[in-house]
Amino acid sequence: MRMYLLFLSLFFCGLTFAQNTISGVVTDSNNQPIMGANIKIVGETVSSISGPDGSFALNSSKKPPYLINVSSVGYEAQKVTVSSNNLKVTIKLVDEETKLNEIVISASRTPERVIESPVTIERMGIQQIKSNTAPTFYDGLENLKEVHFNTSSISFKSINTRGFSSVANTRFMQLVDGMDNSSPALNFVLGNLIGLSDIDVANVELLPGASSALYGANAFNGILFMNSKNPFTNQGISTYVKYGQTNQETAGTNDYFDFGLRAATAFSKHFAAKANFNFMRATEWIASDQRSMTGGSIGHANNQNYDGLNLYGDEVTTFITNVGQVSRTGYREQDLTDNKVKNVKADFSLHFKPWANETEIILQHKIGLGSTIYQGANRYALDDFFMQQSKLEIKGKNFFARAYMTNEDAGNSYDMRFAAWNVNRAAKSDTEWFTNYATAYQLSGAVLGTNAGQSAALARNYADYNIKPAGLPFLPTPTGSARFEPGSSAFNNALKTVIADPDFTKGAKFIDHSTIYHSDVNYNFKDLLKFAEIQVGGSWRQYEMNSEGTIFTDFDGPLRYTEYGAYTQIAKKFMDDRLKFTGSVRYDKSKNFNGNVSPRVSFVYSAGATKRHNFRVSYQTGFRNPTTQDQYIGLDLGPFALIGSAPENLDRFTEIRNVSAAGQALGVPSNLTLTGQNAYTNSYTLPSVQAFSAAIAANPTNIPAAAALLKTANVGLVKPEEVKAFEVGYRSVINNDLSIDINGYYNLYNDFMNTSRVISPYYGNVNTTFDFGNPATLATLSALSNGDRRVYQVYTNTTAKITSLGFGVGLSKKVYKDFELGANYNYAEFKFNQSEDPGFVAGFNTPKHRIKASFGNAKLFENFGFNVNLRYNTEYLWQSSFADGMVPENTVVDAQINYAIPKLKSVLKVGATNIGGKDYIQVIGAGAIGQQWFATWTINP
Structure with missing residues (x-):
């Protein structure tokens, strides 16, 4: 072994003998160092990568003069002449003028320019993240064209593209470094709970619309791809500290804190490692909507059957002869949770490049721990909810193979509606409470001559607090306790007991230890087959449901089922590379259902002398398998029970x-x-x-x-739903400063799940x-x-015929020097005949009209930039299993200013959201979204 190392050392020494060194630094137009820039000798394989401070060193035996090419995503590439040995150079890269030249992967699973994508695609790169007006890059996704958020909590926002979504958006997929980070039990993404940090994001790609032909089940309405920075190309220690305040009419003014740390290094050209840590805490957007879900007036004073939207416990109701329908007194949501939001994220990865080629082996582990609010059929306090993912991946120039596991633990999470019911019952049983009410109501009218309203008030006082109406001293004293008042020790003790008990007849806790096992493979034959670019791939997944009978019917042990799929794609250019054809087909099979075939065909034509006018047309299908809940849930919610149809x-x-x-x-x-x-x-x-x-x-x-x-x-019994999606589009850049993106789509749904x-x-x-x-x-x-x-x-x-259609227009232009103005408009609607299925609830939950605009300048003057975003939507109908109602139209303005300090390798940013606006809602039943301001100091971004 020692002899082997000796010969290996002599070999490398021989290679480095008589080599020349070129060194230097790569910066942007603000003199900020650019990390991860690629420096390569033109015509040679020799290359280097710039470090955290922008510096690089390039060794070569080639004699001057020669050219080096310097490139980085988001900047225009630059060629520099090397005229002498041991030269030290400073290279300043200019921001790329148009996002249309950026490279994307997700549309076809192969690198291609945005402008040549066969389908609509949106991208957020490092420059867009830096100019983001939202508190986090994930929040800033709302400013992308076609994106509409459903906000259930300050830290739980689900992405809606092209309609038919809810907080639990099972029609939208989110991949982080290739891993689906949806909850194994809930089958939808919990926002950015186990996602990426602002300082570790390399880029984000968004595909709105059906994408099942390449990505399989559940790539139904869109996919979000979040890709992190590689430690080989992005090294060093980065950190940020963010402080701000939130303000909401119900919650008042509260502190907001966010901290992130990233450390990455390449120990050698064969081995690198990376670690991230993030911590965020805030106060919730408190849900306090008091509208009556049973009709009539708000409050029990004028409505004895009052059921407030964000009051729980008052859903327990009964009909009393000669009295009418009566509900118990409920508790406010803010009384049933501490309204504190927190999120802790950490990830660790080891990266190996064992050979001289591009093959890389990655071992990665991610964890996310958080407390937030989730809205499904009820409102749930996700308290210390925990998810983790472990991945092994090997990838090369033309292939990848990955396997990962996602596991979750519900922690101390509980159902707030059941918590209220059972806190009430801990004081007094439903039978006794309603008996008390009926007795006091009827005797008050008969003996005291009170009217209905007076009798109802006396009866509720007697049932809640054991207070006998004056004039009725002969009423028996109830055996149950008086109502527990929020904040009292009796209430706190009862709530603590209830939320720790998974038996919903007397508790509210839900248990979940579910797991997903998943694997993907893909191979591109482009270096082996020259007549066309051909890819093949496949995936396999197993669900393991383990809620101990609290969510699923897994009372006797975990339930398991599997899904698998395989696909192929061919892409070829014709007509002097002006016409690009892409065709793909995928087959998927799930345990309880027949196999499903998903084809996609697209054409992109590049017109004009410089091929800048790109027209696209595509037809593709999407499908969605019933979720674990659709098939195996068995949950008693009191007024009704949820029954899966496996x-x-x-x-x-x-x-x-x-x-x-x-x-x-x-x-x-x-x-x-x-x-x-x-x-x-x-x-x-x-x-x-x-x-x-x-x-x-x-x-x-x-x-x-x-x-x-x-x-x-x-x-x-439920079966997979399908969509046939037709799309046309045009994308171009005119006069080097006007970007245009136009798209239209028409979707036809079959077997729409509901x-x-x-x-x-x-x-x-x-x-x-x-x-x-x-x-x-x-x-x-x-x-x-x-x-x-x-x-x-x-x-x-449903057997009803359902269609949806929409179109969007996006424009971006440099209006004066480096001032950039952007605007986009989206239209969306759906159609179906209600008479074909009177019980069908569509849940389109999408505004018909949306307008977004931005105005900014990243280089207003040296080291200083700003950006402003505006969003507008018309009112729309919200339908869900929790509540229905109209979401009003709203206009939101966000803004930020930033200042770079090159000597400290840092950036200061101050921003605010919903500037000057009133609290607004995006989800009926969720908390109204208030205002937020924040200040961020990012070091070595």
């Missing part, structure tokens, strides 16, 4: 329901065990049962007429032909009339 899940889900006295009088047992089969095979549509109940209330004797309104649900509310009677058969002499018919109608019925939310596909 065939085995229908029998796995069971619950015991109490039968009313009226039902028992028909000979039905006092307790019945129901399964998921009841939801899918023995149920009526929710609207028809509501119509039936209204008809019975209006005319109790005309049962046949009311029964004729009932419609059997006929719910099919949820549906159905009602199943505890007993009877909905499929029996109505015969009022038949006991089975009478049993079914009696169950509905007696309240012996269960509401389910089931997962299925």
